[in-house]
Amino acid sequence: MADHNTQSVGLVVPQTVLFEQPLTLACGRELAPYELIFETYGELNADHSNAVLVCHALSGHHHAAGYHSEEDRKPGWWDECIGPGKPIDTNRFFVVSLNNIGGCHGSTGPTSINPDTGKPWGPDFPSLRVRDWVTSQARLADHLGINCWAAIVGGSLGGMQAMRWALEYPERVKHCVVIASALKLSAQNIAFNEIARQAIHADPGFAGGHYLEQNTVPAKGLALARMVGHVTYLSDDAMASKFGRDLRTGSFEQGVENPVEFQVQSYLRYQGSQFSENFDANTYMLMTRALDYFDLAREYGDDPVAAFSKASCSFLVVSFSTDWRFSPARSQEIVDALIASGRSVTYANIAADEGHDAFLLPIPRYIELFSAYMSRVGEEH
């Protein structure tokens, strides 16, 4: 562990649960059996009313808080917000964080063995939609004896899962926290995802998605996909202050031919290569498609007001001023629909330079707001 942070949940051990009963997916296919890997933090109270579900974003997983071993350098991906005294206070809440199906961190996904063929699923893994994750999360809730979540919380793609929960299982969620999210992707959002997918496709190592069987690795394609994605998570301001035009090597000295590399170039390449070592290309394809397909109001006549009329929980919606992937305007669409449908809603647009990534960072106003709202959740459960 990097430090002895008293606000950490400490060492955590992931659990896995096997579901034998087939899961009928939105695409019409069935998945069975399947496994979900998850972690829990805090204690479930006697009447099981203090459970909080954390839904992960595009490249997330079950390890949201604490450490897996004493040697871990970094805690879970949302350690800033989950722990004793943190917004999702583990002294108060029982927190459940899972890796969604289709993932590559332990839940059944493209790297798992397809029982029909005895080979990895690879590109043949059924296509998924956000509602499939929600259905599988509901089964996990059943397994854990959680009839109703005190809150379901998610940023970005995680926020979409939280909203879908509110419509699919209105009686099973009291509060829905939607951070830096949107009702659906814009053409620009889909375009960036398509560039990422094409980058993976173009890598010969991808082999049409059959790289595991062929023993190749689409590392370059996946790294490039991540680089494109990563740029959309940062703001112009954040990149300017973090890198500016600083050079890592070389110079522009007159009369000297000296190959130049900007800091931002090496940063992006490092992010890309790190990611490609830890993530599965087919999962990336699957998750970006699920993101593209998501449209909360599609089945409600494209009317988000009609959609939210099905919900009965209270909502906290948060956006960040420099987020251009899911801009404040996208959050305001959510808020306006919630207001028009008569739902209980709180909304804040946090001034932050960090772009979409801000939802993972300890920005004081954001942490204070999130804590204040979760205290209310804690008092109401």
Next chain:
Amino acid sequence: MRQDLTHIQQWIEPGTRVLDLGCGDGEFLQQLREQRGVIGTGLEIDPDNINGAVGRGLNIIEQNMDEGLSNFPDDSFDTVVMAHALQAVHYPDRILDEMLRIGRECVVTFPNFGHWRCRWYLSTRGRMPVSRFMPYTWYDTPNIHFCTVRDFEALCQEKGIKILARDMVGNTSREPLLASVWPNLFALTAIYHITR
């Protein structure tokens, strides 16, 4: 609790829906919730106030009412309240229209610029009044649309807005009576309960 806010409470029916425009840290909405079982929503733009109001367990929307209220449906609230903000918005007349569209009834409070001290200050010194109550100078004041009691009532008449009740808050213990008899001279704060 500010005096104008305690006056407003009498006009809010228990258990109704209230929208508070410029709700500050939510003290008033919290009191309405605790004492009258009101279901409240607040609009606010100050980050500290928003966090404070969320800490009270209230529903708060970060939204600048100067940029419009069109996201609130017609008749979606029983009462829309705007305390001490009318003079600070860009288009007070349009905000009033919007308030009356969103709420069945509205409560508006504002500082009365017709108060004798303002008149005295302006007539003797020839300069815009600065006081403990209105501490800004003309160039840095957020209060860009001061009006008097008579100005407000003239606007109501022009727009066909019905005044259900009014309440005037004077300066000292001597002045409450004066404020109700000659509000345009003695009211520091004017409080109106209006409807279409």
